[in-house]
Amino acid sequence: MEIDKTIKSKIKLSLFLLLQGQFVSVIGDTIYEIALGFWVLILTGSPALMGILMATSIIPAIILSPFAGVVVDRYNRKKLMIIMDMIRGATIILVAVVALLGNLEVWMVFVAGIILGICGAFFSPAVNSVLPQMVPKDKLQNANSIFGMAYTGADILGNSIGSILFNLIGAPLMFLINGLSFIISGTSISFAKIPKNRESKITSENFIKDIKESFSFIKNLKGLFYILLIFSISSFLEHIAIVLLIPLFQFTPGLGAAKYGFVIASFSLGMFISMILLSTINVPSSRKSWMMLVAVMLSNLCLIAFALTTEFYLMVILLFISGISESVVYVFVFSSIQSIVPEEMMGKVMALVNTLVMALTPFSMIIGGLLAQLISIKTIFMVCFTASLFVFISLFSMSSVRKFINFDPENQHIEDLY
Numbered sequence: 012m013e014i015d016k017t018i019k020s021k022i023k024l025s026l027f028l029l030l031q032g033q034f035v036s037v038i039g040d041t042i043y044e045i046a047l048g049f050w051v052l053i054l055t056g057s058p059a060l061m062g063i064l065m066a067t068s069i070i071p072a073i074i075l076s077p078f079a080g081v082v083v084d085r086y087n088r089k090k091l092m093i094i095m096d097m098i099r100g101a102t103i104i105l106v107a108v109v110a111l112l113g114n115l116e117v118w119m120v121f122v123a124g125i126i127l128g129i130c131g132a133f134f135s136p137a138v139n140s141v142l143p144q145m146v147p148k149d150k151l152q153n154a155n156s157i158f159g160m161a162y163t164g165a166d167i168l169g170n171s172i173g174s175i176l177f178n179l180i181g182a183p184l185m186f187l188i189n190g191l192s193f194i195i196s197g198t199s200i201s202f203a204k205i206p207k208n209r210e211s212k213i214t215s216e217n218f219i220k221d222i223k224e225s226f227s228f229i230k231n232l233k234g235l236f237y238i239l240l241i242f243s244i245s246s247f248l249e250h251i252a253i254v255l256l257i258p259l260f261q262f263t264p265g266l267g268a269a270k271y272g273f274v275i276a277s278f279s280l281g282m283f284i285s286m287i288l289l290s291t292i293n294v295p296s297s298r299k300s301w302m303m304l305v306a307v308m309l310s311n312l313c314l315i316a317f318a319l320t321t322e323f324y325l326m327v328i329l330l331f332i333s334g335i336s337e338s339v340v341y342v343f344v345f346s347s348i349q350s351i352v353p354e355e356m357m358g359k360v361m362a363l364v365n366t367l368v369m370a371l372t373p374f375s376m377i378i379g380g381l382l383a384q385l386i387s388i389k390t391i392f393m394v395c396f397t398a399s400l401f402v403f404i405s406l407f408s409m410s411s412v413r414k415f416i417n418f419d420p421e422n423q424h425i426e427d428l429y
Contacts, residue, residue, distance in 0.1 A: 034165045039189035041168075043103065073365075083133065088140060088205065096197030139349070229360065249396065281337075282335065313336070348360070
């Protein structure tokens, strides 16, 4: 009994260290994105270039994720996360130093974005894979909610102070903050006791075999396949608009950088409050699919209404409600995936999930930037989120999707989903 208590306390401490590292890293990332977006706009005045820049950091992750997933399943995940954090930290600190010296150019930021994208391709599936190793399947909803609370709490803080910091200290010092946040994250992870996955040698034969296996797993699991297909289409539509949020606030009289931070923070605050509730209650599996449908519809309707107003306080309220709804979708989908996918496949399946969902995002960011040169950003918002609403409604007409979301790990087996 005493041994069990010791083990549990070590697991809790390790989860806290992992959580703390991610919390600091997300704050840094949020501050960096704000600084980078406004820096590019002020320097070039081009929403199109800003869209291309943001797409650059995503493309490597999309291309490499399936391969990275194989590495995550066959290599020590803890070491991998530490290495990726340290590389990202060193890269951004170098960008900050060059910026402080007044020599930073746009092409340098593009190169840094590619490096960040490559490291993220390995880091994200590693983090998503270690959680099911440390938490029982029936507690994954609560654990995902707690981690979601940390991410959104960090996002709230980052957005709230990021826009203010941009006016106070400028982009170079904000870049430095992000670089240091990665170093702190990697250091925190190094002290965490993360269960070792089964390591094995990576060869060209098992590399190809693992990738084919993960594709086959998703293809045969119809509910997951359709969810990823619809999420990919929806992500494409939504990111055409999302990439234009900074230009919208930069070029709209009466808004600006400071109000941008508070509006985005309201979205994160909504997610944070929702995840507090989801971390303390166990939603019956049979109710998850219809709750997710209501959440998706409410979120998209709020974002459509967001496109019709320039009233600051109304924008805050609409994104707050949307944040509450989005957290339900995030927690339910990730908890289902983590409770269904076998541990030895978790890394490569999670990596493939990221690839499929984000596959079209770079194109949408570029398209969004180009469209903003031709038509109003508000019109782009309204059209994109209206289309996304109809795409999501079609998702819940599929019985395989409802079965996947409603999966009960205590009473069902993966064979029940085929």
